[in-house]
Structure formats: structure tokens, C-alpha cells
Amino acid sequence: VTAEKAGFDHFMLKEIYEQPKAYRDTMGARLDPSGTKVVLDEVKMSKEQIGAIRNVHIVACGTAYHAGLVGKSVIEKLARIPVEVDVASEYRYRSPIITPNTLVIVVSQSGETADTLAALREAKRNGARVVAITNVVGSSVAREADDVIVTWAGPEIAVASTKAYTSQLIAFYLFGLYLAQALETQDAAAVAEIVAHLKELPEKVERILEQAEAIKEWAEQVSTHDNLFFIGRGLDFAVAQEGSLKLKEISYIHSEAYAAGELKHGTLALIEEGIPVIALAIQDDLFEKTVSNIKEVKARGAHVFGLHTEGETELAKSVDQVFEIPHTLPLLSPALSVVPLQLLSYYASLARGNDVDKPRNLAKSVTVE
Ligand code: G6P
Numbered sequence: 001v002t003a004e005k006a007g008f009d010h011f012m013l014k015e016i017y018e019q020p021k022a023y024r025d026t027m028g029a030r031l032d033p034s035g036t037k038v039v040l041d042e043v044k045m046s047k048e049q050i051g052a053i054r055n056v057h058i059v060a061c062g063t064a065y066h067a068g069l070v071g072k073s074v075i076e077k078l079a080r081i082p083v084e085v086d087v088a089s090e091y092r093y094r095s096p097i098i099t100p101n102t103l104v105i106v107v108s109q110s111g112e113t114a115d116t117l118a119a120l121r122e123a124k125r126n127g128a129r130v131v132a133i134t135n136v137v138g139s140s141v142a143r144e145a146d147d148v149i150v151t152w153a154g155p156e157i158a159v160a161s162t163k164a165y166t167s168q169l170i171a172f173y174l175f176g177l178y179l180a181q182a183l184e185t186q187d188a189a190a191v192a193e194i195v196a197h198l199k200e201l202p203e204k205v206e207r208i209l210e211q212a213e214a215i216k217e218w219a220e221q222v223s224t225h226d227n228l229f230f231i232g233r234g235l236d237f238a239v240a241q242e243g244s245l246k247l248k249e250i251s252y253i254h255s256e257a258y259a260a261g262e263l264k265h266g267t268l269a270l271i272e273e274g275i276p277v278i279a280l281a282i283q284d285d286l287f288e289k290t291v292s293n294i295k296e297v298k299a300r301g302a303h304v305f306g307l308h309t310e311g312e313t314e315l316a317k318s319v320d321q322v323f324e325i326p327h328t329l330p331l332l333s334p335a336l337s338v339v340p341l342q343l344l345s346y347y348a349s350l351a352r353g354n355d356v357d358k359p360r361n362l363a364k365s366v367t368v369e
Helices: 011-017 019-030 047-051 062-079 088-094 114-125 140-144 163-183 188-209 212-222 235-251 260-265 284-298 334-351
Strands: 055-060 083-087 102-108 129-134 147-150 227-232 254-259 276-280 303-309 321-325
Touching: 011 019, 011 334, 019 163, 019 188, 047 163, 055 062, 055 088, 055 114, 062 083, 062 102, 062 163, 062 235, 083 088, 088 114, 102 114, 114 129, 114 140, 129 140, 129 163, 147 163, 163 188, 163 334, 188 334, 212 303, 212 321, 212 334, 227 235, 227 260, 227 284, 235 254, 235 276, 235 334, 254 260, 260 284, 276 284, 276 334, 284 303, 321 334
Parallel strands: 055 083, 055 102, 102 129, 129 147, 227 254, 227 276, 276 303, 303 321
Antiparallel strands: none
């Protein structure tokens, strides 16, 4: 068993550390040797078919759903197609408007989640083309989808998903660029710039992992609390939701992820003296706004742990502790900012003496509805 964990105490930690490799493997041959564009030969859509897409539905469960939240921003920004994201257990019961011009993207690490598979079948019944993003070649989802983008994260054993989630983000970046190239919604220079930044992500994740000890200290402080908040705006909010889920799943600490600007519409009532707030202030264009929300919780006694981009000096003035994320394009930042949150959950779970890899009541893959 120790050998399987390659010297790590838990599969989850091993899988967190495997992320630089998972990013590299998922990008792999899909980046053109020229380094300026994406080649996604496994997606067999013609330019005409891509041009006919009127809307995109992303459907998934759990952590894969959170990857979908990022996927929505990626596709809307790069390809300018409207995207809706649904949890699979809700999707087919809300009479979604699926037409032959709808592209449905199902995201599933295992490729066996019953709700996701049922959503896929519903999409196909309505004539939509289905693209699957999955980590398991030959899984049910992979077999039934029209096109399959495999995330090359390798087997994920820990129930709490880490490298599968981040590989799903990489898959969305690649697919978003693929659509943009076909639709010419981004010029060649813009695509090349994103590709260049994608290639730098693995090394930047390594730099975050080198600072794991600082996050362990945060986790030990957080682990003594029963309630906390994650706040952020835009993509930071999407990552906050994943960070909150991860923490709940394995540490059993209750947390809520809130869009930072929405706090004052209710949740601010729950901010009391000493409550930890994990604030993501990475999106440049929203930075000032997020800082003003941080001040709102600080004024009510919250202890704020802030995540910001390196070189940024303002945040430290408004929070109690800061952690720096290497600089990248805002669109790509979730692939970096989630990593300290994964470590935070891991170390908080450990500090509480929980079974990190096998949290109570949860299964790695849920094959019943
Ligand atoms: C289960 C797991 C979650 C996972 C979800 C979706 O509930 O506990 O960690 O995110 O299923 O799994 P999938 O294999 O479809 O990505």
C-alpha cells in the first residue's frame, strides 16, 4: 500500500502532487508543435457543425460540476457561445431546451455516474451532439458520447477529487480554444498567448506546492472552527465553491462559498467575531470590489485568509494572512488558485483525525440515481 502511495501518507496528497504531470499529460500532443494553437483530433466536428452551435449545456455532478462552472466562463469568453451549467440530477427534470444545435458537454472523472449518464442520454434523445470530458477511456460516458476528450490525470483513488478536477479545467481550456479557432472568435496572437500561458501552468503549480507548509498552518487554524466562508467574484467564486466542497467532504467543517458581492444581501448576518473567511482576490478586474467586500467582513470581526497574485501588495493591508499565487492570465487562474484550497482541506482533515481518503458517507463514483 505504501508503494502505491509513492511515499505519500495518503492518495489525496499524492494526487495533489501529481497535478503538474496531469496538466502536462492532458495538454500533451494537443498543443501544436509550433506552440501556437490547439489540435484536438479526437473531436470530430466539422467547421460547419461548430458554426451551427447555438448554445452549450455543461452537465456534471460534484466536483466535475464545479469544473463546468469554470468551463462556462472559458467557452463564453473564448468562443462567445452562451453556456448553461447544470448538476446532472436536476438537468433532465427541468425540461432543458435541447435542440440539434445544442452542444452538450458531460464531465465525469469516472465516466460512470448514473445521473450524468442519464443526462447524456436525454441530450442525445433530443438530437444534441455530446462531448464527454472523462478520465476513464472506455467508460460508459465515453462509449455513449459523440466525442471524447480524455483527461490524462491517471487513476484517482482518493474520494475527494483533485487532479481530475484540474485536468478537467485543462480540457476546457483546450476545448474553448478549439472552438475559438474554428469560429475565429480569437485571433491567432490571442490563441498563441493563451497557449504560452497554459504551458507555464505545471511549473507554477510546482511553485505553489513548495509552499504547502504555509497552507498547513492555515489548515491547523481553520480546523478548530465549525463554520467558515469562502468568498470571491467571477472565476474566484467558481473556485471558492470547489474549495468549500472539498473542505466539507473531508474535514466535515461546514463552509459556504459566497459570491463576495452577495454577502451584504443576507449572509453578512452570519459573520461574527473570529469566523474564518477565505477570500480569493485573484481576478484583476474585480480586485477592488472584492477588497471592499473583505473590508465588510473584517469590520465584523472575521479572520481573513486572502489569496492574491504575486506582486500584488494591496491585499495584505486588508486581511490577516496572505498566500501568493503565481501570475497567469485571469482565465487560467483557477488551475492555480484551487491548489492551495486542496491542500487546505487535506491538512484540515488530517488535523481533525479524519480518514482523508475515505470520508464518511461518500463514494468515489455513484452509479445509482
Ligand atoms: C461522487 C464523488 C465526487 C465526484 C462526483 C462526480 O459524488 O464523491 O467526488 O465529484 O461523484 O463523479 P464523476 O466520476 O462523475 O466525476
